[in-house]
Amino acid sequence: MEQNELYPIFLKVSQLNVLIVGGGKVAYEKLHFLLKSSPHAKVLVVAKSFTSKLKKIALKHNTPIMFGEYDKSLLHKQHIVIAATNNSEVNKQIYTDSKAKNILVNVADTPKLCDFYLGGIVTKGNVKIAISTNGKSPILTKRLRQYFEEVIPNNINELTENLDLYRETLKDNFSNKVLQLNKLTKTLLIK
């Protein structure tokens, strides 16, 4: 069976510079899901025009938007770039320029021009689950995200907070801590 070999990491995007180029439907989708997961993400959106939906969400989150054409100089100090213009040549240029600067780049909806894929993301308080189908079926990713949003109880965060408090009380001895935490949580997997 083919395996998904992508490695998920949970980025602190509030302390990284993210650039989105494009202001249309696809740019909106990417910005919407980025801000849904990470409301304080440090993002700059640059495009020749913006939909009113994009302007509205940017305003709500204090996300700067800048009118203008893509230019290589925009990559200065960026850590992550998402290209979402409707001009495939421009998207390719963004990809090439980013690679030359070792910036992680995603050309939206174009798997072969992606260093990483955006995933389906479920957030319940401190708990976060990221979903990917290895780029095979974004619609299945969406359905799985909706499914987990429904079935994972909202109060899972209380469990997380309580386990954190208990963990604090066991700080001194590492192996005892692991033993106690394993003992306490063993039954969580038994139906």
Ligand SMILES: C[C@@]1(CC(=O)O)C2=NC(=C\c3[nH]c(c(CCC(=O)O)c3CC(=O)O)Cc3[nH]c(c(CC(=O)O)c3CCC(=O)O)/C=C3\N/C(=C\2)[C@@H](CCC(=O)O)[C@]3(C)CC(=O)O)/[C@H]1CCC(=O)O
């Ligand atoms: C998860 C999510 C995150 C996000 O966008 O933030 C995301 N796509 C979402 C939705 C969605 N995207 C598309 C549809 C229409 C139905 C369909 O085509 O299936 C729908 C469904 C809808 O809109 O309802 C169109 C589409 N997307 C890609 C292609 C190109 C191709 O597959 O070749 C095409 C065809 C373009 C065309 O027709 O030309 C490619 C990618 N889309 C990915 C992510 C990456 C793989 C993720 C994975 O590994 O599973 C990857 C590889 C790259 C990337 O963009 O990062 C978000 C759901 C968020 C949520 O709901 O929670």
Ligand SMILES: NC(=O)c1ccc[n+]([C@@H]2O[C@H](COP(=O)([O-])OP(=O)(O)OC[C@H]3O[C@@H](n4cnc5c(N)ncnc54)[C@H](O)[C@@H]3O)[C@@H](O)[C@H]2O)c1
């Ligand atoms: N809309 C869809 O459902 C869909 C589905 C699959 C693939 N795509 C592809 O995704 C890409 C984006 O689609 P969209 O629907 O968001 O397009 P769109 O027409 O809604 O928006 C395109 C955006 O790109 C900006 N842009 C164009 N050239 C630019 C440049 N040189 N510098 C800065 N900004 C520039 C425009 O100002 C605009 O904001 C296209 O390549 C499209 O073929 C779209």
